[in-house]
Amino acid sequence: MSNGQTLALGAFIFALAVFVGFLVISKVPTLLHTPLMSATNFIHGIVLVGALTVAATAHDALGYAISVAAVLLGTLNVVGGWAVTDRMLHLFRRRGPEERSPERPPASTPPPADH
Amino acid sequence: MQAAPLTILGYTVTAVCFMYGVQLLRSPATARLGNRVAAVGMLLVVGITFGLIGGTSNWVYIIPPMVIGAVIGAFAAQTVRMTAMPQMVALFNGMGGGSAALIAAQDFRSSVAAGTAQPDITWAIMLSCFIGSISFSGSLIAFAKLQELLSGRPKTYPLQTPVNATILLAIVAIAIYLIAVSQSLPLFAILIALSLLLGVLFVLPIGGADMPVIISLLNSFTGLAAAMTGFVLSNDVLIVSGALVGASGTILTLAMSRAMNRSLFNVLFGAFGAKVEAPGAGAAGADGGSIHPTTVEDVAPLLAFAQLVIFVPGYGMAVARAQHDVKELADELERRGVQVEYAIHPVAGRMPGHMNVLLAEANVPYPQLKEMDAVNPDFPRADVAVVIGANDVVNPAARTEPGSPIYGMPILNADQAKTVVVLKRSMAPGFAGVDNPLFYKPNTLMLFGDARQSIANLTAEVKHQ
Numbered sequence: 001m002s003n004g005q006t007l008a009l010g011a012f013i014f015a016l017a018v019f020v021g022f023l024v025i026s027k028v029p030t031l032l033h034t035p036l037m038s039a040t041n042f043i044h045g046i047v048l049v050g051a052l053t054v055a056a057t058a059h060d061a062l063g064y065a066i067s068v069a070a071v072l073l074g075t076l077n078v079v080g081g082w083a084v085t086d087r088m089l090h091l092f093r094r095r096g097p098e099e100r101s102p103e104r105p106p107a108s109t110p111p112p113a114d115h
Numbered sequence: 116m117q118a119a120p121l122t123i124l125g126y127t128v129t130a131v132c133f134m135y136g137v138q139l140l141r142s143p144a145t146a147r148l149g150n151r152v153a154a155v156g157m158l159l160v161v162g163i164t165f166g167l168i169g170g171t172s173n174w175v176y177i178i179p180p181m182v183i184g185a186v187i188g189a190f191a192a193q194t195v196r197m198t199a200m201p202q203m204v205a206l207f208n209g210m211g212g213g214s215a216a217l218i219a220a221q222d223f224r225s226s227v228a229a230g231t232a233q234p235d236i237t238w239a240i241m242l243s244c245f246i247g248s249i250s251f252s253g254s255l256i257a258f259a260k261l262q263e264l265l266s267g268r269p270k271t272y273p274l275q276t277p278v279n280a281t282i283l284l285a286i287v288a289i290a291i292y293l294i295a296v297s298q299s300l301p302l303f304a305i306l307i308a309l310s311l312l313l314g315v316l317f318v319l320p321i322g323g324a325d326m327p328v329i330i331s332l333l334n335s336f337t338g339l340a341a342a343m344t345g346f347v348l349s350n351d352v353l354i355v356s357g358a359l360v361g362a363s364g365t366i367l368t369l370a371m372s373r374a375m376n377r378s379l380f381n382v383l384f385g386a387f388g389a390k391v392e393a394p395g396a397g398a399a400g401a402d403g404g405s406i407h408p409t410t411v412e413d414v415a416p417l418l419a420f421a422q423l424v425i426f427v428p429g430y431g432m433a434v435a436r437a438q439h440d441v442k443e444l445a446d447e448l449e450r451r452g453v454q455v456e457y458a459i460h461p462v463a464g465r466m467p468g469h470m471n472v473l474l475a476e477a478n479v480p481y482p483q484l485k486e487m488d489a490v491n492p493d494f495p496r497a498d499v500a501v502v503i504g505a506n507d508v509v510n511p512a513a514r515t516e517p518g519s520p521i522y523g524m525p526i527l528n529a530d531q532a533k534t535v536v537v538l539k540r541s542m543a544p545g546f547a548g549v550d551n552p553l554f555y556k557p558n559t560l561m562l563f564g565d566a567r568q569s570i571a572n573l574t575a576e577v578k579h580q
């Protein structure tokens with residue numbers, strides 16, 4: 001394929017994905033908007049794939065430095081984004097009333113300072 | 116670079132995992148599974164990429180940053196408090212944006228050095244750098260504001276819009292030059308620096324109450340930047356995933372602005388409330404009203420013998436980390452036969468759905484969390500509305516004062532309850548900087564102090580009733 005064809009195909013895929021994005025997302029209830037945002041935050045961590053791709057072909061000092069930074073930031077986005085989402089969604093599971101949340105701070109914790 | 120058929124199949128599976136995962140986020144019962152389905156897609160695509168770059172000798176620049184990033188990311192995500200979630204999401208979002216900008220920068224550098232630069236993808240490099248850099252620096256500013264390293268209030272400076280517009284024009288001019296005339300690396304560095312600066316200047320003036328909108332917008336920016344790197348690297352899976360996030364972020368952003376009855380343009384360039392602080396404070400004084408401070412001992416019987424109590428949580432509840440104490444008070448009231456509801460404003464807090472997450476953390480059953488349209492008819496028959504650190508979302512000026520900067524914003528009609536109890540640290544105005552006539556109403560009682568302490572004291576006092 002020529003460059004032009006690759007580009008046009010990319011534009012085609014982009015347009016379809018935008019459309020699917022609109023369709024899928026517009027039905028998510030407000031209740032789940034934070035996890036939704038956080039989950040899509042995880043999904044754009046896919047830039048890690050791009051970071052790995054350029055890192056594999058870097059061949060000068062600045063290139064190495066940029067690659068290390070790109071891979072580091074991309075991994076932070078992927079791992080952190082996913083773990084935060086999973087932790088949040090863990091809270092939405094159905095629970096019996098007797099089960100205490102493990103994250104409850106002890107009652108003796110002093111209240112935060114006035115801002 | 117043309118991908119092999121098997122690689123394209125793998126990319127397809129990843130894209131389907133992402134889309135189906137988001138689809139599963141529609142219901143609380145399947146949402147966690149949805150996130151895991153998306154994780155399967157991510158593992159697959161990273162695995163495929165490892166296979167594709169298998170011949171590289173650069174592993175020393177790949178594996179260590181991945182391990183470090185994974186450890187820090189996992190540690191930060193596990194230890195951050197639920198109340199600090201908005202800034203955490205902002206931070207991870209900025210990381211993705213920064214990564215996208217760096218990828219495009221490295222691709223530009225190496226193609227210029229090799230003399231293989233192709234003008235028909237240079238535009239994608241420019242967009243990826245531009246959007247990614249804005250998302251990076253903007254998210255860091257958003258993080259600093261939410262973490263209170265910077266003031267959360269709207270900040271304005273002279274000639275704000277002209278300055279931003281000039282920077283934007285300069286960026287466009289440089290990008291056009293780089294695409295059409297000559298691929299100069301120093302100019303390219305200036306383009307990145309200007310984009311970073313624009314990200315800072317663009318988020319800095321935006322005030323606390325508008326944070327949900329801006330975080331959502333920055334999220335969609337990073338998605339777009341990821342899609343642009345897909346064009347740069349001819350990688351379809353990046354295009355699909357980035358476009359999916361860009362579209363979803365845009366929808367969410369528009370939904371947030373709609374909930375405030377303001378256009379996105381107004382949120383971004385209005386510097387909400389920054390200029391109205393002084394007249395707002397004066398206007399309330401002119402009404403001749405006064406506030407009615409109260410005590411825990413006075414409020415407890417009102418709650419204990421009520422039929423319907425509606426809690427109205429706001430950002431103050433998040434700051435005081437009072438959600439568990441609120442749930443305890445609600446439990447005590449329900450034990451006494453009081454009906455309890457929670458009124459959730461779409462933009463309460465600093466993140467879309469912020470209050471839902473916090474109350475879910477405290478085990479509040481989600482059917483009790485009522486959205487604005489569902490709960491507003493209940494206020495007139497509520498005996499007590501307990502406003503916990505919410506301000507602008509219950510400000511009746513939005514209904515009654517055409518001159519108010521928040522006029523027209525749909526609000527929770529807490530003022531229609533028989534008694535309104537407002538838990539507040541001080542009389543400081545809300546993040547919008549607008550004074551709140553609700554506080555001066557005859558049926559409003561002000562309970563000053565740390566919200567968490569006040570609620571805990573109320574629970575103890577209700578038990579004695």
